[in-house]
Amino acid sequence: MNTGLFDPSIAAPDKARMQAFRHKLRQALSGHADLLHLDRVPLAWRGMQSPLRGIQNIESQNHAFQLNLRESFDATLSQLNAKSRKRKFRIQTRRLSELGGFEHVIAATAEDGHALLETFFRQKGQRLQAFGLPDVFAPEDVRKFLHCLVDVPPRGADHPLSLHAIKLKGEHDGHVLAVAALSRKGDHVICQFSSIDDTLCPEASPGELLFWLMIEEACRSKAAIFDFGIGDQAYKRSWCNQETVQHDLVLPISTFGRIMVPATIAMTRAKAAIKRHPAVYKAVQKWRSRHPAA
DSSP, rough: OOOOOGGGGGOOOOOHHHHHHHHHHHHTTTOOOOOEEEEEEEETTTEEETTTSSSSSSEEEEEEEEOOOSHHHHHTTTTTTHHHHHHHHHOOOOOOOOOOEEEEOOOOHHHHHHHHHHHHHHHHHHHHHHHTOTTTSSSHHHHHHHHHHHSSSSSSEEEEEEEEEEEEEGGGGTTTTEEEEEEEEEEEEEEEEEEEEOSGGGGGOHHHHHHHHHOOOOOOOOSSEEEEEEOOHHHHHHHHEEEEEEEEEEEEOOOHHHHHHHHHHHHHHHHHHHSSSSHHHHHHHHHHHHOOTO
């Protein structure tokens, strides 16, 4: 989500101040841009209204999903179908125990973090290729940026990127079944990305198990919200009790920009319509994988 950074005193600007703000934006961007397009902006977040609400907007095709954390993991699970989840957890751990057991690994050093990040790149690339989807993590500059984040040391509980994994013991000792990366600021934990290797024990749902363990750890560390980020997927809905609607904001700067506004809004609506129809969305994703330059 692109919430922005704002002074609390301007959280709810009146109509006159909003009009003046739009005017200053147009002045600053005049000659440099035709249209200002801010995508995936929540107009309300954790009880606060966005000061950008006054800019023309349309609901984005992408929503974000969060789980509100309570004082304990059991209390957090009580918001969901706790009995079913606990039963599934027992089945998952039993199946992995039959393979020799497992451990929840949190990278303690930058070296460990880099190793898990490379495992993620490999797992994610293979899975996206299997589904005929483009690998957004393949570009070297993307990988370099994420490796740089791993090198940034934490400040107390806050950290830009912490790598978590499930590793097998026994016969397959060290084999990584799932990887996820978390960021934290204050009491807000956000999952940036995740991957799985389902070649050994797919019936154990290692990705789902890793989320259980990470959410449990977030509760222990007194976080207040576990954010699954943007994108509507079944596993997110199964965990989350909060859905945050995003909006795309458009502000024309020039005459040409005013002409572009209807086309920009139509494009957003078209994307939303495509995502509401899985078969159409799958076909579009396959086309994208064959035309990466597009």
